[in-house]
Amino acid sequence: MATRKEIDGSAGVPQFYGKELRYKREEAGLTLERLVEGSFYGITFLSEIEHGKRSMPVDLARHVDRRLGTDGFFERRCGEAREARLKGHTPYFGRVLEAEQRATTIGEWAPTALPGLLQTAPYMRALFRGEWTPELPEQIETKITGRLARAELFAKDHGKPEYAVVLHESLVRLSVMPGPEMAEQLDHIAALVKRGRVFAQILPWNSGPHPLMLGNAMLLDFNDAPPLVYVESQHHGHTVDDPRLVKQYRRSYDLLRAAAMPLDASLALIEDAAEEFRNGKHPDRLQRRDLA
Template identity: 75%
Template sequence: MAARKEIDGSASVPQFYGKELRFKRDQAGLTLEGLVEGSFYGATYLSEIEHGKRRMPLDLAQHVDRVLGTDGFFQRRCEDVRKARRKGHAPYFERVLEAEKYARSIEQWSPTVFPGLLQTGPYMRALFRGEWTQGLPEEIDEKINGRLARAQLFEANHKTPEYWVILHESLLRLPILPPQQMTAQLDHIAALIKRSRIFTQILPWNSGAHAFMLGNAIILDFADAPPLVYMEGQHHGNTIDDPALVKQYRRSYDLLRAAALPPEASLAMIEEAAEGYRNGAQPDRLERRHLA
């Protein structure tokens, strides 16, 4: 039998919560299967909560309190864990923040900014400063750190989902950073492609009318759960799990993918744009242009 893995309750709020959950379960003499019996969740799900990897849904917290006789403790504290897990992220992004760690594949269409999973620190800071003109530096730092933590998804020691992203060509030509930093941003994406961590396609600026012209999207597919679609606006996000709607969004994404350049040509375009910034061929973001 494999040795039981200890839980470090000092590492984070979710792990503190999980360690207390395991303690109470052991105290009651219950197995994982015994505690989830009568709920809609499995033993594996509960084990991941105990190790701080997944959030505790409200209905499961209520079930646990009832079985363990813990007087509403886990229900009251599950919101604290949710806040800790989404630190640096908007509340409406919480479901995707967890789901992307367990996804089999992630497909994304990002026409206006490089996706958060691909952004460098300077790119993130420029975006946040553009919107948070009066935001405190520590608030911006918290958001940047939260977004950088998401990118650990692509590290070699992490079980990486298949990530496919379609970018609009205008992102390569829009210098929201000084040339050196734009070079670094594009080099970062190219490096992920070359390491086979992501698949990328570029939609040319002159491709004409195409699918998904009215928004962005993340489509998440799972081995053991129905797929999700996430759409985001400036100050809100919407997660869609209705099977009929998900099917329509997936069809739109497939049509968009067909209109985009192949991965090899897309990588060449990214590298060409990076060289342009590196050699000063791209316009500086502060350059003033005179209109006739």
């Protein structure tokens, strides 16, 4: 039977309540299989919740509270786990945050800004400055911390998820911050590529008409669930799980990758651009305006 010393209060909220769930289940003498009886969920799903790998859906929390007699404990804590997961992120991004942790592969197309999974803190601050956000500095830093935490995916030893990204050439040629900081941003991407954690391709600026011209897209695949697509605009984002639409996005993304530069050539371009920013060869915005 579980003991209270197994519950680590220093863990993150999802991990903490996952361990609490296991304690309560074993205290009641129930197996995973018996606890999920009468719900729409499986043993694997519940096990991943106990290990802090998934958040608990509200309907499952209600079911667990009924089976364990915990008087609404887990239903109330669902909101706390959700808030912990979303810290620094907008609410509509919550489903993607959880999906990234379970994905086997992630494919992303970035036409106008480097993807969050690849951004350094200075790049994030530059984007916030460009938006003229009304947040206080400490609120912006909370958002930056949340975004940086997403990139911990690339620190996992098992190499999952596999992340492939197509970047428009303008993202590595035109700077949104001082040259040295832009060089560090591109160095960061190049280092991830060399470690084998990221497969980056560049779509040339003069490539002409190409798939997915109207916006960005993230495609996620899983071992135990149907694929998912996430699309985002400036102040809104939504997930797409309709199989027909997901298939169309997949086709467009595959065609886009075919139109992009090969992996080796893309890495060379990123490294060359970083060196130019480091050596001050890229004119700043004022100089470009004067030259025009």
